[in-house]
Amino acid sequence: MRSAKDFFTPLAVGAPPPITEVPARPSRMIHFFDPSNEKMAAKVPDLVGTVDVLLGNLEDAVKADRKEAARLGLVAIAKATDFGEHTQLWTRVNSLDSPWVLDDLTTLVSEIGDRLDVIMVPKVQGAEDIHYVDRLLAQLEARAGLTRPILVHAILETARGMASVEEIAGASPRMQGISLGPADLAADRRMKTTRVGGGHPGYLVRQDPIGGDIHGERTTYQQDLWHYTIARMVDACAMHGIFPYYGPFGDIKDVVACEDQFRNAFLLGCVGAWSLHPVQIDIAKRVFSPSAEDVAHARRVKEAMGDGTGAVMLDGKMEDDASLKQCLVILELADRLAATDPELAELYGTTPETH
Numbered sequence: 001m002r003s004a005k006d007f008f009t010p011l012a013v014g015a016p017p018p019i020t021e022v023p024a025r026p027s028r029m030i031h032f033f034d035p036s037n038e039k040m041a042a043k044v045p046d047l048v049g050t051v052d053v054l055l056g057n058l059e060d061a062v063k064a065d066r067k068e069a070a071r072l073g074l075v076a077i078a079k080a081t082d083f084g085e086h087t088q089l090w091t092r093v094n095s096l097d098s099p100w101v102l103d104d105l106t107t108l109v110s111e112i113g114d115r116l117d118v119i120m121v122p123k124v125q126g127a128e129d130i131h132y133v134d135r136l137l138a139q140l141e142a143r144a145g146l147t148r149p150i151l152v153h154a155i156l157e158t159a160r161g162m163a164s165v166e167e168i169a170g171a172s173p174r175m176q177g178i179s180l181g182p183a184d185l186a187a188d189r190r191m192k193t194t195r196v197g198g199g200h201p202g203y204l205v206r207q208d209p210i211g212g213d214i215h216g217e218r219t220t221y222q223q224d225l226w227h228y229t230i231a232r233m234v235d236a237c238a239m240h241g242i243f244p245y246y247g248p249f250g251d252i253k254d255v256v257a258c259e260d261q262f263r264n265a266f267l268l269g270c271v272g273a274w275s276l277h278p279v280q281i282d283i284a285k286r287v288f289s290p291s292a293e294d295v296a297h298a299r300r301v302k303e304a305m306g307d308g309t310g311a312v313m314l315d316g317k318m319e320d321d322a323s324l325k326q327c328l329v330i331l332e333l334a335d336r337l338a339a340t341d342p343e344l345a346e347l348y349g350t351t352p353e354t355h
């Protein structure tokens, strides 16, 4: 591990200085597109301004014989598109053991490094994977004359990655966040699901038998397969000042269950999720923006708590320093989102003096 005193020193002569705080830019939905798919690529300009993050995917879901076309397609799109102030451009490169990743990184940083905000690295196993990417990016940034560092986002999709999640989160000042990769993680853990995220009807708890009758009517409750994983990822990210994300929800047609899964992640601390299809964009926007009711309640608590210490009763409930802190989390998020989204500013009634 690097000493704390040189953690923020550039890893290559001429590379931009590492950042000391990850920018908290809205990233409620990381919208995936395949740059080698002409129909999808053609939609990118219209998505600018409607999504927080556009991600050109080069890894899984891009056919092996389209890898180069996807890489070059992303370069062309990045050069031709004005992403404006509010939409970030990210990419997901191929995994570090693949034959494509070296060309992905060298081409993208050299050609469009000044436009790329974040590089997502799949199947991260441990801090050593982040260290490798960290040094290589510094060398490439120096060569390309970049003035700001490209950030790194890890996908948690192996048991070892999961077991090392705290180390991964703190491996480099470039670390921007971590997403859950439920499909690869399920396979690597040898779970017995066959889906991309979401629940499973077999993973349940059953009410005790009534009157000892094990064959009688008993309610069952489906459980959340991802609770442990997301909660642990959230702690690792919070501890290191980076951002946690739920990943993909593969049942595109089941918009109801998608919203539930996203909301569970939001309530547990995630700041966003992936949208794989345009229909998931508004779901993520709705879920990862606090509701007007929550914002109004948080403001009331803040007002009632005065200097922020002590305890008060509000609507029959005790509020104190710690409930105020939760309300401040909601208000800070609402302010940040309202600053870039006029609809939300109106919904929250946000003015410079509101908070």
Ligand SMILES: CC(C)(COP(=O)(O)OP(=O)(O)OC[C@H]1O[C@@H](n2cnc3c(N)ncnc32)[C@H](O)[C@@H]1OP(=O)(O)O)[C@@H](O)C(=O)NCCC(=O)NCCSC(=O)C[C@](C)(O)C(=O)O
Pocket (backbone or CB within 6 Å): 031, 032, 033, 034, 039, 040, 043, 057, 060, 061, 155, 157, 180, 181, 182, 183, 184, 185, 196, 197, 247, 248, 252, 275, 276, 277, 278
């Ligand atoms: C699901 C699919 C096949 C359905 O694609 P479709 O064409 O059958 O859907 P559609 O409803 O017929 O599409 C309607 C229109 O929307 C367009 N469209 C459709 N999707 C998009 C999009 N994303 N962005 C922009 N436009 C899109 C599509 O081209 C079409 O355009 P048209 O009206 O002109 O004909 C398609 O949406 C798709 O390929 N999405 C991206 C999939 C992807 O990126 N998967 C990888 C991430 S998940 C993952 O990797 C796992 C993980 C983390 O690694 C791990 O858990 O391990």
Ligand SMILES: [Mg+2]
Pocket (backbone or CB within 6 Å): 060, 122, 157, 181, 183, 184
């Ligand atoms: Mg995967």
